[in-house]
Amino acid sequence: MFCLSELEDTVRVHPSNLGSPLEDAIKTELKELFLDKVLSIGLCVSIYDIKSVQGGFVLPGDGAPTYKVRFRIVVFRPFVGEVIAAKFKESDSNGLRLTLGFFEDVYVPAPLIPTPNRCEPDPYNRNQMRWVWKYGDDEFIIDDSCQIKFRVENISYPPVPIERAEDAKPFAPMVVTGTIDDDGLGPVSWWEACAPISDNDED
């Protein structure tokens, strides 16, 4: 889910921060610049460490020194084929939306929900649709009762839109598309009936 990435950037440290040790001042600037932002490599979660700092020159007309910093960050970038446990957020006629707490744009489109299934208006929540999987004689509901495991199919970084409709969803710079159409995927409660490996008899 996470990996390290090495970056190099020029960082301008405001003079008011120069009272603290240089490394801390640079880390504060880096945090403001990168934390919780989506780069082309993924969502930046944390600054890992600083590898080297060079420069410190003050450009003419400026009061602050500028450093060339090489550092590493922890990036959230799941790989295709990774299985991740997430929570249910909402669903509509296009599919499901799951959330990881720190990342909320995981979508499971309708074709990737196990078939045969049907979509019905949610009796508990008038604005939402509810997905139900029909397997044999049993029906399994997809809701927020437990964690939902999904497998990553694709990650896309849609370009920033220039114009949008007033009521469109907030722009998501990184979208993870997942599937729950396989053994062991989907709500965890669906598979709890399968006995874990042990010496006891299966129920």
Place this chain on the structure above:
Amino acid sequence: MKNIIVKANAGALTNFEVLDLLNSRGASKDTTRANDKVSGSEYKVYDYLMETAASTQTRETVTKFFDKCKDFKLAKAEILNVINLRPTSDVELTPIIEKPDEREIDIDGILALVQELLPPLPSLEAPKENEQEETEDGEQEETDDAEKEETEDAEQS
């Protein structure tokens, strides 16, 4: 815009390693969250990770598991998945491992190894154990500090 990325992938991290990093900065479960070294968005990642298998793992168990996994001919990405998810049954392992029969992968062996080496998943509710944290430092964690305080406890072997 200049390209600032030197190396897009300088190494994959298990959930445990990220949790360890946040812990070393001082993230904790207390709700005041007054720590200025860990920001709000990092705390969201921390909350997520504390509910996964990573919260009960230690560096030794993860390294040991990784070493032993080499005998099972798994791809690195699959080992990462197994460490992060800690599967307990065949059906949980199926979406992780591709074509196990063609590659002759010993599914039961992997599950047995998981059971043996990786600590069990955290229980989502532990109200009574939290009350004891005032006197002893969290019986769930195995740190050296806790061992120093428990000098009078009989060796239960």
